[in-house]
Amino acid sequence: MKQRRESDNTSSVTIHEVAKHAGVSSMTVSRVINKNVPVREKLRTKVLESIKALNYIPNIAARSTRSGDSGIRIGILYSHPSASYLNEIMLGGLEQASKLGTQVLLEKCGGLQSQKTAVSRLVEAGVDGVILPPPLCDSAPTVQMLTREGIPVLALATARPLPMVSAVRIDDFEGALALTRHLTKLGHKRIGFIKGDPSHTPTEVRYEGFLQGLDEADLPLLDDLVVQGMFTYKSGLEAGRKLLDREDRPTAIFASNDDMAAGVMAVAHGMGIHIPEQLSICGFDDTPVASTIWPQLTTVHQPIVAMGKSAIATIVEKIKEARTSGQMGKPKRQLMKFTLMDRESTGPAPHRD
Amino acid sequence: MKQRRESDNTSSVTIHEVAKHAGVSSMTVSRVINKNVPVREKLRTKVLESIKALNYIPNIAARSTRSGDSGIRIGILYSHPSASYLNEIMLGGLEQASKLGTQVLLEKCGGLQSQKTAVSRLVEAGVDGVILPPPLCDSAPTVQMLTREGIPVLALATARPLPMVSAVRIDDFEGALALTRHLTKLGHKRIGFIKGDPSHTPTEVRYEGFLQGLDEADLPLLDDLVVQGMFTYKSGLEAGRKLLDREDRPTAIFASNDDMAAGVMAVAHGMGIHIPEQLSICGFDDTPVASTIWPQLTTVHQPIVAMGKSAIATIVEKIKEARTSGQMGKPKRQLMKFTLMDRESTGPAPHRD
DNA sequence: CTTGATCATGATATCGATATCAGATATTGT
DNA sequence: ACAATATCTGATATCGATATCATGATCAAG
Incomplete structure (x- = not known):
């Protein structure tokens, strides 16, 4: 058993103890940690050694009081609490917020009317x-209400950010294009497509990416094989039935999100269609369900947790900028990298009889 | 447009401004907020009014520096990052941690060997x-390593907490019993059961709850209708096939968790079995998948987010207690309330032909 | 070798809240 | 009405870190 902490109950090591141990001032330690200001190599090394020796970890709470990130309040307004991405967004967001010492207020809302009250509650809370x-990232009225109050807004995972709002997102077009290329390279020529909820911006953009992918492979768009969905599992079920219940069914189906892909897969299972030997399926988003179901889904991974983090960091930056300059600058747009997750639900196109 | 903040860029209202506004000292404001110490009604009212007038929200970062919650470091050691509950646990945990100004370290590990190194990394980090x-909540070696170092351990969502560890959990037995009663009340007499991974403690306890439920309804246990699963979707698929591919298939299936229930449902869809008219299915945990799939799953809701919060709060309490008394006291055990989510996947037993 | 500029370091004030203790006020008993 | 408590309230120190400014060290150029 190794001894931890000699005699104190108080456990945590402070910057001052590190400073004493290294024979420097606490400011020097602070500078070493924060890397912004140069510190002579000799001292830096000594400090780093002391930090290791004492297992020093900075107290973020204390840090944020002085550094001005503290006292910032960020609202997250959400309307669809069950969505699985929300958890992950929150996860990244809260982690980042806790790092920055920033406070986060959650506000839930439903219809347009309740959006109004939710917004004013956030405004009241300052x-x-x-x-x-x-x-909500695409709700013009909500955005307007907020910007009219002079409050910076950041849209997360929208496909087309509204003017004036900052955004953290992936390129839905490129994502859909990559996925479509993946299918065409596997030799698929009859590819079904399930659209998402028409009121969401990614719906159209992903469809456009799909079209581009067909075009690049010199494949015609088969109108019959494009069906409307709503981003829900149930709509995937229905769309799947429509697509698979026909003589000349597609050899691959591109669902605009994972939930619908899971629905299609359930239908396929039900019809005894083997995946991916007889049918390839792919989704979009890489939500938990994508790796839960069997076979695991080929999909486009959105780095949601990282996006949540980045969202907090970005809006904090905007806020500080606004405080300094006294006015709202240009919105910041950030494009994150997506990843094509090539898993087990897609394979070479079956030979035609 | 209403004016927020007269002229300052600095936005956030401090306790001192409230104090000035109310004509009292900041300590009085602090006391009103924290309610621990009585404040004369007159002042309290004035203070509360000022708080409202100024939209004051306490700065948690600042609070935690002085109050001693700060500087506490809590490790969360996890081994199964994809599991959907993990997100939610983290969600609750991080929220609470940020409220308390507590720092959280995440450490991931796989097999037993990597558990050792993960634990020592956490210990190193202090x-x-x-x-x-x-x-991991049921891993005796991990728990031992930690307690040997004098570090309090809290097991989350275990069914049988090891001795010496604190725990936040629901009563898996009662949950399974409630679910079974639900099925028997609906008239089901042939009920299939899918067990979970034998190495997890809830597996057995839920099974026992199921047995008790049968017993209460004077139903015999039908051995053929109990099959082994592994808590995964895929194992649910296989178990579902076993249970439904027989002449005298059950009228209801109790899967030990939601993922397996989803698998069973996929099989049922595939066989053209209508849910819940011809077959009732229920799961356990109320993970996101339960409300994603269609029809939505009847299941037992574990208040995971709240449990994550409570876990942080509880272990912080333990830590402070240990710091004060200088020794590890008795472990704290907390039982949270579960909720039976009666959704669409269960219905009255079909008439026998 | 000195001067002036540049760079690194440290002393001190500060962030926003709470702990602590002393002083002020109200309450009680006689 | 007065002393003795019991209750509130406020002044000040403090938490752990960083911002700021002043000072000491270092270096290039003359």
Whole structure:
């Protein structure tokens, strides 16, 4: 058993103890940690050694009091609490917020009317910025109400950010294109497509990416094989039935999100269609369900947790910028990298009889 | 447009401004907020009014520096990152941690060997307490390593907490019993059961709850209708096939968790079995998938987010207690309330032909 | 070798809240 | 009405870190 902490109950090591141990002032330690200001190599090394020796970890709470990130309040306004991405957004967001010592207020809302009251509740609470996850990220009225109050807004995972709002997102077009290329390279020529909820911006953009992918492979668009969905499992079920219940069914189906892909897969299972030997299926988003179901889904991974983090960091930056300059600058747009997750639900196109 | 903040860029209202506005000292304001110490009614009212007038929200970062919650480091050691409950645990945990100004270290590990190194990394980092989500919550070696170092451990969502560890959990037995009663009340007499991974403690306890439920309804246990699963979707698929591919298939299936229930449902869809008219299915945990799939799953809701919060709060309490008394006291055990989510996947037993 | 500029370091004030203790006020008993 | 408590309230120190400014060290150029 190794001895930890000699005699104190108080456990945590402070910057001052590190400073004493290294024979420098606490400011030097602070500078070493924060890397912004140069510190002579000799001292830096000594400090780093002391930090290791004492297992020093900075106290973020204390840090944020002085550094001005503290006292910032960020609202997150969401409308679809069950959506699985919300958890992950929150996860990244809260982690980042706790790192920055920033406070986060959650506000839930439903219809347009309740959006109004939710927004005014946030304004009352004095939030300095608001993050809008989908589908609210595309709600012009909400954005307007907020910007009219002079509150910076950040849209998360929208496909087409409204003017004036900052955004953290992936390129839905490129994602859909990559996925479509993946299918065409596997030799698929009859590819079904399930659209998402028409009121969400990614719906159209993903469809456009799909079209581009067909075009690149010199494949015609088969109108019959494009069906409307709503981003829900149930709509995937129905769309799947429509697509698979026909003589000349597609050899691959591109569902605009994972939930619908899971629905299609359930239908396929039900019809005894083997995946991926007889049918390839792919989704979009890489939500938990994608790796839960069997076979695991080929899909486009959105780095949601990282996006949540980035969202907080970005809006904090905007807020500080606004405080300094006294006016709202240009919105910041950030495009994150997506990843094509090539898993087990897609394979070479079956030979035609 | 209403004016927020007269002229300052600095936005956030401090306790001192409230104090000035109310004509009292900041300590009085602090006391009103924290309610621990009585404040004369007259002042309290004035203070509360000022708080409202100024939209004051306490700065948690600042609070935690002085109050001693700060500087506490809590490790969360997890081994199964994809599990959907993990997100939610983290969600609750991080929220609470940020409220308390407590720092959280995440450590991931796989097999037993990597558990050792993960634990020592946490110890090196000087964590004051460790939270173990499932399935690590039942790992005796991990718990031993930690307690030997004098570090309090809290097991989250275990069915049978090891001695010496604190725990936040629901009563898996009662949950399974409630679910079974629900099925028997609906008239089901042939009920299939899918067990979970034998190495997880809830597996057995839920099974026992099921047995008790049968017993209460004077139903015999039908051995053929109990099949082994592994808590995964895929194992649910296989178990579902076994249970439904027989002449005298059950009229209801109790899967030990939601993922397996989803698998069963996929099989049922595939066989053209209508749910819930011809077959009732229920799961356990109320993970996101339960409300994603169609029809939505009847299941037992574990208040995971709240449990994550409570876990942080509880272990912080333990840590402070240990710091004060200088020794590890008795473990704290907390039983949360579960909720039976009666949704669409269960219905009255079909008439026998 | 000195001067002036540049760079690194440290002393001190500060962030926003709470702990602590002393002083002020109200309450009680006689 | 007065002393003795019991209750409130406020002044000040403090938490752990960083911002700021002043000072000491270092270096290039003359």
